Amino acid sequence: MRSIREISDDIQKLIRLLEKKIRFNKEIAIKNYVRKYKKLLHEFREIEKVGELNRNWQD
Template identity: 70%
Template structure:
């Protein structure tokens, strides 16, 4: 039979692993959001650039 200390150590180890996974997933999620918003910003800039050139062309 395992001692209370061994069980406690296993629980603490599991908690640390879960915390590590949560931190990793947050980093991945943040990176994905940054990529998404950079792409959207690039698309917006392209639309803005095209609309500005069309506006100047129509003048």
């Protein structure tokens, strides 16, 4: 039989592992969000450029 101390140590190790995975997944989620935001911003700027060209052409 394992002692309470061993079980407690194992639980603490698992908690640290879970915390590490959660932090890692948050970083990935943030990076993905930033990537999507940059893509949308780029698309918006392209639309702005086309709109500006259309206005200049109509003048």
